[in-house]
Amino acid sequence: xxEVEQDPGPFxxxxxxxxxxxxxxxxxxxxxxxxxxxxxxKEPKLLMSVYSSGxxxxxxxxxxxxASQYISLLIRDSKLSDSATYLCVVPAGGTSYGKLTFxxxxxxxxxx
Amino acid sequence: GAVVSQHPSRVIxxxxxxxKIECRSxxxxxxxxxxxxxxxxQSLMLMATSNEGSKATYEQGVExxxxxxNHASLTLSTLTVTxxxxxxxxxxxxxxxxxxxxxEQFFGPGTRLTVL
Numbered sequence: 001x002x003e004v005e006q007d008p009g010p011f012x013x014x015x016x017x018x019x020x021x022x023x024x025x026x027x028x029x030x031x032x033x034x035x036x037x038x039x040x041x042k043e044p045k046l047l048m049s050v051y052s053s054g055x056x057x058x059x060x061x062x063x064x065x066x067a068s069q070y071i072s073l074l075i076r077d078s079k080l081s082d083s084a085t086y087l088c089v090v091p092a093g094g095t096s097y098g099k100l101t102f103x104x105x106x107x108x109x110x111x112x
Numbered sequence: 113g114a115v116v117s118q119h120p121s122r123v124i125x126x127x128x129x130x131x132k133i134e135c136r137s138x139x140x141x142x143x144x145x146x147x148x149x150x151x152x153x154q155s156l157m158l159m160a161t162s163n164e165g166s167k168a169t170y171e172q173g174v175e176x177x178x179x180x181x182n183h184a185s186l187t188l189s190t191l192t193v194t195x196x197x198x199x200x201x202x203x204x205x206x207x208x209x210x211x212x213x214x215x216e217q218f219f220g221p222g223t224r225l226t227v228l
Contacts, residue, residue, distance in 0.1 A: 043205050043219040044156065087155060099146070100207075100217065102155040 001026045004090050006103035013110055017078045021106045023088030024070045033071045034089040035062055038105065044087055048073070078110045115139055116208050118220035125196055126228055132192045133223045135206030141186035142208035146217065147179075150203040162189045196227045 006023045013019050025033070032051050036044035048055050050071060054063040061074040075082055088103035115138040125131050135145055143164050148156040160181055161169045168181035180192040189208075193200055203224050207217040 041203070041222075041224070043222050045219070046216060049216075092158075099158055099161060101158075104155045 003027065003092070003101045004088055004103040006086075006088050006106050008104055008106060010107035010109055013078055013108070015078055015080060015110055015112055017110075018074065018076045019078060019108065020072055020074045021086055021088075021108075022070055022072050023103055024068075025088075025090045026069070027090065027092075028066075028069060030090050032091060033062075033064060034100075035060075035071075035073050036087040036089055036102075037084040038087055039084050044089075044102075047086070075108075078108075080110050080112065083108055083110045114210075114216075114218045116206065116218045116220040118204075118206055118223050120223060121221060122224045122226075124226045124228065127197050128195055130192055130194045131196055131225060132190055133204055133206075133225075135189045135191070135208065135220050137187045137208040137218070140208075140210055142189075142210065143186060144209045145183060145189040146207045146209075147181065147189075147191050148205045148207070150205060150222075156205060159191075193225065196225070198227045201225055201227045 003026050011019055034049050035047045037047045038044040048062045050062045050064050059076045063072045085105040085107050087105045089100050092099035092101045117136045119134045145162040147159045149159050150156045158171050159174045162181045162183040164183045164186050170176045178194055183189040203222050205222040206220045209217050
């Protein structure tokens, strides 16, 4: 099993749609998780951190299922500006903010 | 706050030359900086962990003699790609972590290297 695995997509959704991405991780000792977004030819930027069962920030909700070792990201009321690649990130070795392992990313395109 | 810069943002060089990329934390001190590489349509892969005042720790498969890392101060780490070849063409991104304990990593804007 890969350390971090994501559905690469692409996901093509209309504006206003709700879309969800899943990510699985292999290290059961991992305590914290992150979702980053990366625009084309740019650096990744932190979108959300997840430490317990989940986190919510406006239209974005991240949920963690430790038993099944997956994290999900839900985007409600999609905007054109949400078009990007979403990276699931897990600290290597389960420690916080040390070495990060990136998933391959899920491409989202929101169209009018 | 927490701004990380990289220089240059883009470089094109001939095969066989060496290229130096700088990573600076502009408004905070970073004891640890990380260097990543991202090939087209792939995710970021950690190349090495750079600690101020000590040798870098390289990930498996990354040649330390080819990718020289120097972290001489708390605000600057450099990555030198020696004798670059076309297969080294990639997007190189650094990130920096604050001095005080475990904190979020802040990413630089990346350097796009093209080796002809």
